Amino acid sequence: MGNTQEIINLCNTYVLNTYTRTPIVFVKGKGSYLWDEEGKKYLDFFPGWAVSGLGHCHKRVVNAVSRQLRDIIHVSNNYYSKPQAQLAERLSKNSFGGRVFFCNSGAEANEAAIKLARAYGAKEGRYKIITMERSFHGRTLATIAATGQEKIKRGFAPLPEGFVHVPFNDINAIKEAVDDITVAVMIEPIQGEGGINIAGEDYMKELRALCNAKNILLIFDEVQSGMGRSGKLFAYQHYSILPDAMTLAKSLGGGLPIGAMVVADKFVDFLKPGMHASTFGGNPIVTAAANAVLDAIEKENLLDNASRMGDYLFKQLSRLKRRYPKIINNIKHKALMIGVELNVDGKEIVDECFNKKLLINCTQGNILRIMPSITVKKGEINKAIKILSEVIAK
Numbered sequence: 001m002g003n004t005q006e007i008i009n010l011c012n013t014y015v016l017n018t019y020t021r022t023p024i025v026f027v028k029g030k031g032s033y034l035w036d037e038e039g040k041k042y043l044d045f046f047p048g049w050a051v052s053g054l055g056h057c058h059k060r061v062v063n064a065v066s067r068q069l070r071d072i073i074h075v076s077n078n079y080y081s082k083p084q085a086q087l088a089e090r091l092s093k094n095s096f097g098g099r100v101f102f103c104n105s106g107a108e109a110n111e112a113a114i115k116l117a118r119a120y121g122a123k124e125g126r127y128k129i130i131t132m133e134r135s136f137h138g139r140t141l142a143t144i145a146a147t148g149q150e151k152i153k154r155g156f157a158p159l160p161e162g163f164v165h166v167p168f169n170d171i172n173a174i175k176e177a178v179d180d181i182t183v184a185v186m187i188e189p190i191q192g193e194g195g196i197n198i199a200g201e202d203y204m205k206e207l208r209a210l211c212n213a214k215n216i217l218l219i220f221d222e223v224q225s226g227m228g229r230s231g232k233l234f235a236y237q238h239y240s241i242l243p244d245a246m247t248l249a250k251s252l253g254g255g256l257p258i259g260a261m262v263v264a265d266k267f268v269d270f271l272k273p274g275m276h277a278s279t280f281g282g283n284p285i286v287t288a289a290a291n292a293v294l295d296a297i298e299k300e301n302l303l304d305n306a307s308r309m310g311d312y313l314f315k316q317l318s319r320l321k322r323r324y325p326k327i328i329n330n331i332k333h334k335a336l337m338i339g340v341e342l343n344v345d346g347k348e349i350v351d352e353c354f355n356k357k358l359l360i361n362c363t364q365g366n367i368l369r370i371m372p373s374i375t376v377k378k379g380e381i382n383k384a385i386k387i388l389s390e391v392i393a394k
């Protein structure tokens with residue numbers, strides 16, 4: 001088998017139909033580029049739905065995983081493994097200290113955070129978690145309950161109770177929602193699926209102060225915004241506050257499936273042996289990959305690259321906005337996490353970019369999500385802008 005249509009037919013027959021897919025089969029990736037079955041080359045400015053943050057098949061990840069595969073593939077969590085130990089230390093030391101729980105996805109990392117919050121509040125009967133409208137926290141039952149978007153919940157009632165949603169960037173709304181049974185606030189510092197909405201500086205400070213005053217856990221979901229995309233290793237580092245717990249996944253593993261929850265020292269004892277687990281969590285292969293991701297970020301100055309390339313891309317997009325004010329309404333960005341708000345439907349633009357071999361995404365109907373890898377080069381940005389400009393002109 002090698003024929004594109006044959007592969008698509010097979011998938012469409014045997015894979016459960018839960019995704020809207022574009023009819024293309026990718027067989028190779030390198031940096032910002034992907035190749036399809038027929039050898040056609042695509043410029044990927046939304047690599048792996050924010051998973052391939054270092055670009056496709058980064059050399060350090062490929063080498064680390066290959067080496068690890070030859071040594072040992074899996075060690076159960078009843079024993080110890082070196083890559084897991086090293087990764088936990090690095091995540092802790094590069095954030096706010098504390099300890100790490102490893103799992104396999106963003107939803108699982110958020111499940112862990114929800115369980116941590118419930119365990120923390122159990123003694124006093126506190127369990128309510130405040131999350132934001134337009135948030136996205138995953139597809140498990142508890143994380144769809146946490147997600148502030150009706151369409152994600154529809155059809156799955158009854159959902160776990162104890163979640164309320166309030167408008168993003170509105171501290172009074174949170175103050176009003178806090179009551180005697182509130183135990184946590186869970187928030188993306190930069191909302192991804194919600195349309196690249198960036199939390200304000202004062203808002204975050206007031207939120208931290210409120211959580212301190214009310215003895216409420218502050219949980220940051222950095223599944224999408226983490227690992228350098230915002231120009232800092234974690235987006236919360238743009239604000240002069242620390243969370244009590246933070247969740248990571250997506251680009252943490254450079255393309256391999258890994259999730260993590262980092263918990264501040266003060267709260268590490270609320271999840272004890274037997275209270276939570278993940279069979280694959282922190283497996284040597286994925287933790288070796290994540291260590292390689294951190295190596296790349298440190299040794300290749302990728303935070304700096306993300307900031308500089310993010311500014312450059314923002315400037316180019318702003319020029320497009322000036323040229324096409326009827327089409328582009330607003331540009332929201334933090335380094336390479338960019339949302340281009342349109343006055344028109346975004347799907348047609350995404351489809352036309354695809355026809356011209358540029359991959360981008362659209363969320364919330366009218367917000368183009370442009371999130372190239374943090375290794376992206378100026379020439380690649382110029383190429384993407386040229387295509388986008390032609391598409392918008394048309």
Ligand SMILES: Cc1ncc(COP(=O)(O)O)c(C=O)c1O
Nearest residue numbers: 105106107136137138192223224
């Ligand atoms: C902010 C955020 N949290 C959680 C998730 C869920 O992650 P996963 O699909 O790995 O379960 C996502 C996925 O898009 C996300 O963007």
